[in-house]
Amino acid sequence: MAAPPTVAVFGASGNQGGSVAKALLKDGTFKVRAITRKPRKREAKELKRLGAEIVKADLDNEKSLFDALKNVYGVFLVTNYWEYMDIDREVQQGKRVADISNHLGVKHIVFSGLENVRKLTNGKLDVPHFDGKGQIEEYFRELGAPMTSVRMPDYFENFLDVFRPVKSDKGYYVLDIPMGGVPMDGMSVKDLGGVVLAILKSPENFIGKDIGLSTDKLTIEEYADVMSRHTGKTIRDSKISIKDFEELKFPGAQELAKMFQFYMSQPDRNKDLTLMLNPEAQSFEEWMSRNKNAFMNV
Ligand code: NAP
Numbered sequence: 001m002a003a004p005p006t007v008a009v010f011g012a013s014g015n016q017g018g019s020v021a022k023a024l025l026k027d028g029t030f031k032v033r034a035i036t037r038k039p040r041k042r043e044a045k046e047l048k049r050l051g052a053e054i055v056k057a058d059l060d061n062e063k064s065l066f067d068a069l070k071n072v073y074g075v076f077l078v079t080n081y082w083e084y085m086d087i088d089r090e091v092q093q094g095k096r097v098a099d100i101s102n103h104l105g106v107k108h109i110v111f112s113g114l115e116n117v118r119k120l121t122n123g124k125l126d127v128p129h130f131d132g133k134g135q136i137e138e139y140f141r142e143l144g145a146p147m148t149s150v151r152m153p154d155y156f157e158n159f160l161d162v163f164r165p166v167k168s169d170k171g172y173y174v175l176d177i178p179m180g181g182v183p184m185d186g187m188s189v190k191d192l193g194g195v196v197l198a199i200l201k202s203p204e205n206f207i208g209k210d211i212g213l214s215t216d217k218l219t220i221e222e223y224a225d226v227m228s229r230h231t232g233k234t235i236r237d238s239k240i241s242i243k244d245f246e247e248l249k250f251p252g253a254q255e256l257a258k259m260f261q262f263y264m265s266q267p268d269r270n271k272d273l274t275l276m277l278n279p280e281a282q283s284f285e286e287w288m289s290r291n292k293n294a295f296m297n298v
Contacts, residue, residue, distance in 0.1 A: 003031070004028070004029060004030055004031050005030055005031070005072075005073030005074065005107075006030065006031040006032070006033050006053075006071065006072045006073055006074075007024055007030045007031070007032060007033065007072065007073060007074040007075065007076060007200060008033040008035055008055075008068060008069055008072045008074070008075045008076070009021045009024070009032055009033065009034050009035060009052075009075075009076045010035045010059070010075070010076060010077050010078055010079075010097070011035075011076075011078040011080065012032075012034035012035055012036055012043070012044070012047055012052070013034075013036045013038070013041050013043035013044055013047075014043075014078070014080070015155070015157070015189040015190075016078040016112055016152070016189055016192055017034075017035075017076060017078050018043060018047075019189055019190050019191070019192045019193035020076045020110075020192060020193045020196045020197075021034050021047055021050075021052055021193070022047075022050065022193055023193025023194050023196065023197045024193070024196075024197055024200075025047070025050045025051050025052060027197055029197075029200075029201060030073070030074065030200065031053065032047070032051070032052040032053065033052070033053045033055050033068070033072060034047045034048075034052040034053065034054050034055070035055055035056075035057045035068050036054065036055075036056065036057075037056065037057070037058050038056075039054045039055075039056050055067075055068045056068075059079065059093035059096065059097065060089070060092075060093065062096055062100070065096060065097060065100050066100055066104075069097075069100055069101060069104055069106065070104065072104075072106060073106070073107050073108070074106065074107060074108040074109065074110070074200055075097065075101055075106055075108075075109045075110070076109075076110050076112075076196055076200075077094065077097050077109060077110070077111045077112065078111075078112040079093050079094050079112075079132070079133070079136070081128065081129035081132060081133075082129065082252070085128070085129075085251070085252065087128040087129075087131060087132040088132075090129075090132040090133070090136075091132045091135045091136055091139075094111070094132070094133070094135075094136030094139065095136065095139050097109075098136070098139050098140050098143055098145055098147075099143075101145060102143050102145050106145075106146075107146060107203070108146050108147075108148070108200060108203045108207060109140065109145060109146065109147045109148070110147075110148050110149075110150060110196050110199055110200060111133075111136065111137065111140060111147055111148070111149050111150070112133070112149075112150055112151075112152060112192075113133045113134065113136065113137040113149035113150065113151055113210065114129070114130040114133040114134060114151050114152075115130055115133075115134050115151065115262070115267055116130070116131050116133075116134020116135055116137070116138065117130045117131055117134070117258075117259075117262050118131045118134075119131070119134065120134075121262070125258045125261055125262055126258065127255060127258045127259045127262055128255060129255065129259075130259065130262065137149050137210065146203065146207045146208075147207065147208070148199050148203075148206040148207055148208070148209055148210075148211065149209070149210040149211065150192070150195060150196065150199070150211050150213055151210060151211065151212045151213060151267075151269070152187065152189070152192065152213055153184075153185035153186050153187050153212070153213060153214045153269050154184060154185065154186045154187075154263075155186070155187065155188065155189040156186050156187065156188045156189075156282075156284060156287045156291075157188065157189055157190075159175075159223070159227070160291070160294055160295070160298060162250075162256075163175065163176070163177055164298045165224075165227065165233070165235045165295075165298060168238065172233075172234035172235065172236060173233055173234065173235040173236070174224075174235070174236050174237070174238035175220050175223065175224050175227075175235065175236070175237055175238060176238050176240045176245065176248065177220045177237070177238075177240070177245075177260065178240050178241055178242045178244075178245040178257065178260045179219065179220050179260055179263065179264060180242075180264060181219055181220075181221075182219070182263070182264045182266070183217045183218055183219050183222075183266075184217065184218065184219070184220065184223075184263055185212075185213075185214035185216070185217045185263075185269040185271075186214065186215070186216050186217075186218070186223075186284060187213055187214055187215045187216070187274065187281065188215070188281070188282050188287050191215065191278055191280070191281035191282060192213070193278075194277065194278030194280060194281060195213060195274060195277040195278045195281070197278075198277040198278060199211075199277065211270065211273060211274075212267060212268040212269035212270050213269060213270070213274045214269035214270065214271045214274055215271060215274055215275065215281045215282060215283055215284075216271070216283050216284040216285075217269070217271065218284060219237070220237040221236070221237040223237075223284060224236050224237050226284055226285055226288050227288060227295070229288075230288040230289060230292040230295075231292055231295045231296075233295075242257050242260065242261060245257045245260070
């Protein structure tokens with residue numbers, strides 16, 4: 001019997017790649033080559049224990065990528081804009097993987113892409129962490145590479161981190177997310193793996209497609225209501241304006257304000273298709289019921 005085809009998973013020590021690597025390992029159709037710059041990391045050791053091959057490579061280093069992508073059937077690629085907040089560097093990383101995959105004849109690449117907002121809005125909005133991924137998508141298409149783009153919505157996990165509820169001076173908690181009452185798509189990043197697995201198993205249906213993902217689309221007030229119910233804390237939409245959000249003092253606030261303006265235009269995120277690809281993907285209600293304890297420390 002032929003050995004299972006190998007899929008190289010970038011970002012395997014992180015949120016997206018970690019979810020993909022674990023879903024593929026659990027399923028067994030593909031062998032997993034987990035790519036990391038630091039094979040001694042705890043997350044890499046855990047993936048090795050689960051059966052992955054751990055390979056050291058760096059998206060900034062062409063030679064290491066050539067070695068890492070030899071003899072693979074497929075690739076899951078995620079680039080991390082936030083590590084350097086440098087769009088040119090992110091685009092170069094993506095193009096490097098596209099060129100090398102093309103040269104080596106990789107059969108299917110699933111790329112964690114997003115829209116080129118700058119292009120879509122004729123320069124009115126620029127959201128570098130989206131725009132760079134949009135440019136990488138375009139480059140794969142220009143090469144004619146067998147690529148599927150999966151466009152993640154806001155992770156539910158952001159509610160435990162960058163968009164966590166903050167205590168207001170009125171004693172209750174608020175979500176400072178400037179959506180102006182427009183519903184926002186979301187999904188647990190832990191459910192990406194099942195989606196990517198289904199796409200890799202059915203290349204004929206998904207190569208050449210850009211797939212917007214979502215498992216729930218709620219207003220900020222609705223997200224806050226679900227959180228309140230599960231935590232017993234009073235959490236509300238602060239109804240912060242885009243302008244006030246831009247002035248919040250954390251790196252990337254201005255860029256994220258523009259992202260929310262783009263989200264308000266309701267980019268295409270397909271809940272039915274996401275749930276068809278991963279029937280176990282959680283709604284926000286389900287995710288909250290499993291994660292409410294994590295909110296105790298927020
Ligand atoms: P993460 O958990 O911070 O993990 C980042 C991963 O990238 C790590 O595994 C790291 O691997 C790898 N990496 C970074 N630089 C690398 C390099 N030069 N060479 C090889 N690997 C490298 O990040 P994530 O959440 O999975 O993904 C971040 C991306 O998701 C961002 O670009 C963001 O724009 C996008 N995104 C986020 C959201 C959201 O709601 N948060 C939504 C849509 C899209 P090692 O350190 O092990 O080498």
